[in-house]
Each structure stands twice: as structure tokens, then as C-alpha cells.
Amino acid sequence: MTTDEPAATEREFDAMLARSGLRVPDDRRAGTLAGYGDLRRLAELVHRVESPEDEPAAVYRMTVGRP
Amino acid sequence: MTAASDVVELHELSVAEAGALVRTGRLTSLELTENAVDRIARLDPLLHSFVLVTADLARSRAEQADRELAAGHDRGPMHGIPYALKDIFATAGIPTTSNSRLMVDHRPEQDSAVEERLRDGGGVLLGKLATHEFALGGPSFELPFPPARNPWDLDRFPGASSSGSGAAVAAGLVRVAIGSDTSGSIRGPACHCGVVGLKPTFGLVSRRGAFPLSYSLDHVGPVARTVHDAALALQVIGGPDDRDPAGAGVDPGDVTSPLDAGVAYLRIAYGRDMIAGDPATSPEVLAAIDGAVEILRGLGARVEEVTLPPFELFNAVGRVIMAAEGYTIHERWLRDRPADYGRYTYQRLVPGAGLTAADLVQAQRVRRQLADTMSRDVLTDHCALILGSSLAPAARFADFPRDWPPPRAATATQTIVANVTGHPALGVPVGLSREGLPLGLQLIGRAFDEATVLRIGAALERCLTPTLRPPGY
Numbered sequence: 341m342t343t344d345e346p347a348a349t350e351r352e353f354d355a356m357l358a359r360s361g362l363r364v365p366d367d368r369r370a371g372t373l374a375g376y377g378d379l380r381r382l383a384e385l386v387h388r389v390e391s392p393e394d395e396p397a398a399v400y401r402m403t404v405g406r407p
Numbered sequence: 408m409t410a411a412s413d414v415v416e417l418h419e420l421s422v423a424e425a426g427a428l429v430r431t432g433r434l435t436s437l438e439l440t441e442n443a444v445d446r447i448a449r450l451d452p453l454l455h456s457f458v459l460v461t462a463d464l465a466r467s468r469a470e471q472a473d474r475e476l477a478a479g480h481d482r483g484p485m486h487g488i489p490y491a492l493k494d495i496f497a498t499a500g501i502p503t504t505s506n507s508r509l510m511v512d513h514r515p516e517q518d519s520a521v522e523e524r525l526r527d528g529g530g531v532l533l534g535k536l537a538t539h540e541f542a543l544g545g546p547s548f549e550l551p552f553p554p555a556r557n558p559w560d561l562d563r564f565p566g567a568s569s570s571g572s573g574a575a576v577a578a579g580l581v582r583v584a585i586g587s588d589t590s591g592s593i594r595g596p597a598c599h600c601g602v603v604g605l606k607p608t609f610g611l612v613s614r615r616g617a618f619p620l621s622y623s624l625d626h627v628g629p630v631a632r633t634v635h636d637a638a639l640a641l642q643v644i645g646g647p648d649d650r651d652p653a654g655a656g657v658d659p660g661d662v663t664s665p666l667d668a669g670v671a672y673l674r675i676a677y678g679r680d681m682i683a684g685d686p687a688t689s690p691e692v693l694a695a696i697d698g699a700v701e702i703l704r705g706l707g708a709r710v711e712e713v714t715l716p717p718f719e720l721f722n723a724v725g726r727v728i729m730a731a732e733g734y735t736i737h738e739r740w741l742r743d744r745p746a747d748y749g750r751y752t753y754q755r756l757v758p759g760a761g762l763t764a765a766d767l768v769q770a771q772r773v774r775r776q777l778a779d780t781m782s783r784d785v786l787t788d789h790c791a792l793i794l795g796s797s798l799a800p801a802a803r804f805a806d807f808p809r810d811w812p813p814p815r816a817a818t819a820t821q822t823i824v825a826n827v828t829g830h831p832a833l834g835v836p837v838g839l840s841r842e843g844l845p846l847g848l849q850l851i852g853r854a855f856d857e858a859t860v861l862r863i864g865a866a867l868e869r870c871l872t873p874t875l876r877p878p879g880y
Contacts, residue, residue, distance in 0.1 A: 356761040361742050364757060368745075371754035371810030378812065379730055379758040383766040385723035386773050396771030397778060398623060 349377045417442040418579035419876075422488050422636040425582070429487040430476060436469040436487030440531050443489045447533070447580050450880065453561060456575035458494050458552040459502060460534040465489060468531045475529065484639040486529030490583045493569050494535040494552075495542050496627075497616035498522050504551060505618045507540045508747040509740055511551045519616025520651065521585050521627055521644045528643040533581055537571030542587050542620045543733065544752035545818075546570070546807055554804070557599060558877040559844050563801040564817070566596030572630040573600035577845075578880040583640045584630045589620045590725055591796070591822025593628050594834030594849055598820075599801040601836045601845030601875040603864065604630045605637045606822075608855045609829035610655030612641070613648035621732040623653070624725060624826045634835065634865040638662045641857060655855070662858045666865040671707030675863065676789035678715050678821075682798070685718060687819035689799040695837045695846040700793065702870045703863070713785055713792070716777055718821060724777060725823040727762060727770040734759025754811040778828040782854070786830070790859050792851040795821040796834045800844035825851050833860040835867055836875050845875065 353376045357364060364372050417439060420428070428434035444462045451457050472487035492498065495505050497515035499522075504510050518526065526532065537555035539545055546554040546564050557565040558578040565574040569586030573596025576584050586593040588606040597604025605628045612627040619625055629640035645659035677700055682688055700710050734741070737756050745753060785792050802817035825832035832851045840846055852860035 353761065357757075360738075360760040362757060362760060363745065365745060368750055368753055368810075371750065371812075372757045375754050375811055376758040376761050379726065380761065382723040382726050383762060383770075385720060386727055386766065386769040388769075388773060390769075390772055394772050395775060396768050397775040398771045 349373070349380065352380070418446055421633050422484060422582050422631070422639050425488060426484055426486065430481065436472040436531060437466065439487065440465045440469040440489050440533070443533055443581060450578055451580060454556050454558060454574055454578055455553045456537055456555045456571040456578065456580060457491065457534045458504070458506065458537050458571065461501060461532055465531050465533050472529050472531060482527070482529030483643060485525055485583070485643045487531065488583065489531040489533045489581055490525055490585065491533045491536050491572070491575060491581045492522060493538050493572055493584070493586045495538055495587060495618040496522055496585060498532070498535070501535070503535065505541045506538050506550050506552050507749070507752070508551060509744060515616070517616065520613035520648050522616065524644050525585070530643070536569070536575055536584055539568035539570065540749045540752040541618060541737070542568040542589060542592060543755055544568070544749050545811065545813065546804055547749045547751055550749050557801050558880055559601065560801070562803050562805070563844070564599065564804060564807070565801065566599035566797065567818070568592040569596050569630060573597055573602060573604070576600065576602045576630050576632055577877055579876065582632060582636055585644065586628065586630050587617055587620070588626045588628060588822070588826065589624045589729060590826050591820045593626070593630055594796050594822045594832060595820055597630055597834040598796040598836070598847030599845060601877070602630060602632050603634050603637045603836070604628070604834040605641060605857065605861070606825060606832045607641060607645060607659070607857055608655070608831045610653050611657055611659060611855060611857070612645050613651040613654055615648055615651045619736055621729040623732065624729055626826065634833070634861055634868050635663065635666055637833070638666060638861045657855050659857060662861050665858050665862045668862055669706060670703055670863055670866045673708045673863065674789050675703060675708050675710045676713040676785050676792040677710050678792055678794045679712050681715050681718050681821065682795040685795070685798055685819065685821070687798045687816045688795065691800070691840045692795060692798055692846050696793065696795065696848045699837045699848055699867055699871065702867060706866055706870070710793070711789070713789070715785065716780060718824070720773065721777060721824045721827050724770045724774045725827045727766055728774065730759035731762050731767045750809065751811045774827055781828045781830060786853045790853065790856070791863055794824060794849050794851060796847045796849040800840045800842065800846065822849060825849070830854055831857045831860055833864045835864040837867070837871055
């Protein structure tokens with residue numbers, strides 16, 4: 341997924357809305373699209389090369405003493 | 408009127424000072440409460456820090472607190488002390504709106520964990536405090552309640568979502584307010600309002616009954632006028648809660664005894680490069696933090712500059728996780744009732760629908776790396792890390808456009824670092840800008856070592872800002 345081109349970002353945005361069943365009111369579209377583009381830019385930063393063994397922070401943990 | 412209230416302004420008393428007077432019978436909780444209710448009535452119509460004042464309930468609780476103390480029943484440091492809660496914390500039978508049209512009629516059946524603990528600790532609930540919608544959004548004039556204003560300049564933003572908490576404490580309407588902090592919403596208002604804000608270690612203070620924004624980033628903690636008051640509040644609200652899935656089962660311990668121990672020989676890290684390298688950092692903020700560092704060195708601490716992972720990586724991890732979790736929480740309402748959200752909240756929540764499973768898992772993987780790096784490379788050899796809080800003085804409301812996002816300078820902070828890693832972080836004031844606006848820094852500590860960041864904060868407070876109070880309050 342790329343966010344380099346504003347038109348491509350807008351197409352992705354519209355596809356995302358269709359998939360999610362969201363209907364963004366026209367007068368809120370600009371700010372929502374801007375937020376989407378910014379979030380996609382940030383999301384690309386977390387796709388760094390990792391070892392397969394690098395576990396996420398949210399790994400589920402069983403606790404002694406709980407059923 | 409008692410002898411004590413003849414010689415001091417009651418709102419200037421700290422929690423410890425007021426508590427001591429109440430315990431010796433020189434002051435009553437009811438007097439403290441009436442003083443606060445009166446100040447709110449006089450000062451809050453312009454400030455908008457409270458969305459609800461529970462005056463009758465407060466009087467009733469204050470009278471009970473006085474009766475108990477007279478009978479020798481002392482419930483602890485908050486006994487008889489008025490406090491207030493951000494309006495995302497459930498209060499049984501009392502409206503809890505999250506400042507949203509979606510919840511404007513909501514009256515919870517049960518109290519949040521922090522309300523339970525403060526009530527059981529003899530505290531006096533004064534009311535509910537202003538928040539951005541669902542602790543997200545931004546300053547907005549289209550919600551059920553107007554945004555809180557900064558008592559240092561009513562045309563300015565008081566900081567992020569625990570905005571009423573920062574404003575009310577700074578204005579002397581309440582000594583302790585409980586806020587929530589997902590990316591800095593306790594420390595930001597503390598910084599912009601010139602008060603103290605503590606984001607405890609993830610899991611130390613129960614989140615039960617706080618309307619969630621992000622399950623793995625939300626923290627609950629106190630905003631207070633002094634470090635000592637924040638420490639006292641933590642002792643009451645902290646500790647195990649089996650009903651918080653993220654509860655760590657840890658007690659905060661005695662965090663007040665070390666407050667006067669000073670900082671001699673402490674080894675403290677300083678992330679100066681991260682602060683100076685951010686284009687949004689105001690030179691005044693950097694100079695004020697440099698000045699605080701020199702004070703700590705003068706007190707005998709060994710403060711050393713360290714290199715940290717890029718801020719943008721912390722920010723990306725935090726924002727992706729917050730967007731994914733926040734969207735999940737609001738998914739149905741976003742689909743069914745979009746017009747009931749404020750513009751900013753809506754525009755910040757909907758983009759979360761565009762994240763992939765891999766985005767979220769990758770963010771959680773990098774999060775573990777960042778947390779490990781913080782623990783291993785920074786906080787093993789150093790007992791705390793100094794970073795920026797808000798990177799510029801408070802912005803004007805006029806700086807916020809109709810649609811999200813505002814200019815970065817209006818909201819730039821480094822607070823999300825400690826939400827991502829989960830370490831405790833204390834926001835403390837470090838002086839005023841040329842325009843007379845508060846500046847601050849944050850002290851990030853080792854996991855569950857709130858005592859040390861509070862100790863360092865207390866040392867700075869003694870040297871820097873013992874009595875910051877906005878003019879007119």
C-alpha cells in the first residue's frame with residue numbers, strides 16, 4: 341500500500357470506507373481523509389525488518405492462581 | 408470560622424496541610440468543601456473546567472468525613488479532602504458523559520475503581536471535569552460541554568484531554584483531580600497549566616470504569632498542585648484490582664517518605680537530542696529544561712545525555728495501536744451514529760478502519776523492542792530519564808482549525824513515549840515563558856518505581872516552582 345500519491349491515498353480511503361460500511365458525511369471528509377493519510381504514513385514506519393522470533397508486546401499470558 | 412481559615416487562603420493548602428488541619432480539628436472537611444464550591448461558582452463560569460458540580464453530595468460526604476475523624480476513624484491521606492474526576496470515570500447514579508452526544512444521558516450503575524478508592528478513602532467528590540470527547544478529539548465548541556480554558560490565559564488551550572483536570576487544579580478549585588493518559592492527557596494539561604501530573608506504570612492504577620480509548624495505552628493517574636499531593640493521591644488510588652485485566656497486582660508502596668531525600672548521587676539520563684531535534688520544540692522550553700538539568704546537577708545528581716530511538720518510531724507505534732484499539736471500541740457507533748460524534752473525534756477515529764492486521768502486530772512487536780530498549784539501555788544505569796512534555800507553550804484556541812489535524816506546534820508533545828513503554832512518567836513545571844505561560848518537562852522512571860520520579864520532581868519543585876498560580880486565582 342502506498343501513500344505517496346494523494347489520488348492513490350484517496351482511492352484506498354474510499355475502498356476502506358466501502359469495506360468497513362462507513363459513510364463519512366461530506367462535510368467531514370477532508371479531515372478524515374487527512375487523518376487516514378497521516379495514519380498510513382505512520383503505519384509504514386512500524387514495518388521494520390524483524391526476526392520471526394520477535395514477539396509483540398501484547399502476547400497473552402496465563403496467570404498462576406486464576407482458573 | 409476556625410483559626411486556620413482565618414490566616415490562610417484555604418485553597419492554597421496542600422492535601423497534606425489541609426489533612427493535618429482537619430485531623431487536629433482546626434478545620435473541617437465541610438469548610439474545605441464549601442470553600443471549593445464557592446470558588447467554583449465564582450471562577451468556573453469563565454473557565455469551564457467542571458461539567459458537573461456535585462455540591463450536595465460533597466457536603467454530605469464532608470460531613471461524614473468530619474464525623475468519622477471526630478470519632479477517631481481515619482481513612483487515610485485523602486480523608487476529608489475534596490477531589491474531582493474527569494468525566495470519563497464512572498460514578499454510580501451521577502452522569503458520566505465522556506463529553507459526547509452519544510453518552511449525554513449515561514448514568515452508570517457502578518463506580519469506577521478510582522472513585523471507589525477515593526470514596527472509601529474518605530475523599531469528597533466535588534464533581535466531574537471537562538474532557539475532550541471520549542478522551543480523544545480536541546478542543547471543540549460543538550460538544551455537550553464547552554472546552555475547558557487555560558487559567559493562565561483564557562484564550563488558550565489547557566492541554567490535551569484531561570483539560571478540566573489541569574485547569575481546575577491550576578485555578579485552585581480542587582487540589583487533586585483524576586485524569587487519564589493515553590498519549591499524554593495527564594502530563595499535557597499539567598504542563599500547560601503549571602501543575603503536576605503523574606502517569607503511573609501501566610497496571611499500577613486500575614482502569615476499571617474509565618471509558619476506554621485504547622486498552623493497552625490507557626493509564627489513570629492524578630493531576631495535583633504539588634508532587635507531594637500527587638504522591639498522596641497515588642497511594643489511595645493505586646494497587647491491585649482483579650477486575651482490571653491489565654492490573655499488575657502491585658501496590659504503589661510508600662511513595663511519600665523519599666520525597667525529601669534529594670537527588671545527590673542519582674544518575675539521571677537526559678534525552679536532550681530528542682527534545683532539541685524536534686522542529687516543534689520552542690527554544691524557551693529547551694532552555695527551561697536545560698535550566699532544570701543544571702539545577703539537578705547542582706543538587707548533586709549526575710545527569711548524562713543519552714541517545715534514544717527516534718521519537719517518530721515511538722509516535723508511530725503509539726498512534727497505530729491507539730487508532731486500532733480506538734476504532735474497535737467505536738466501530739458500531741461510527742457506522743450507525745456518525746453525526747453524533749464531534750468533528751475531531753470522528754476524523755481521528757475513522758482512519759483506524761484502514762489499518763491491517765499486520766500493521767497492528769508490527770506495532771506491538773516494535774513496542775516490545777522500544778520498551779526493552781528503554782528498560783535495558785536507558786533505565787538500567789539511570790534511575791530516570793528527562794524528556795520534554797509539551798514542546799511549546801499552550802496554543803490559542805484560534806490555532807485549532809475546523810477540521811483535524813491542527814498545526815503540529817499546537818499539540819506537539821513527547822509524552823507518548825511512556826505510554827508505549829508503560830514506564831511511569833511525572834510531569835512537573837519548570838517555569839514560565841516570556842508571555843507568562845507554564846513550561847514543563849517529564850521524568851520517566853523504572854517500572855513501578857514511581858517513588859524515584861516523585862523524589863526527583865520534588866527536588867525540582869523545591870528549587871523551581873513552589874507556588875505557581877495563575878494571576879487572579
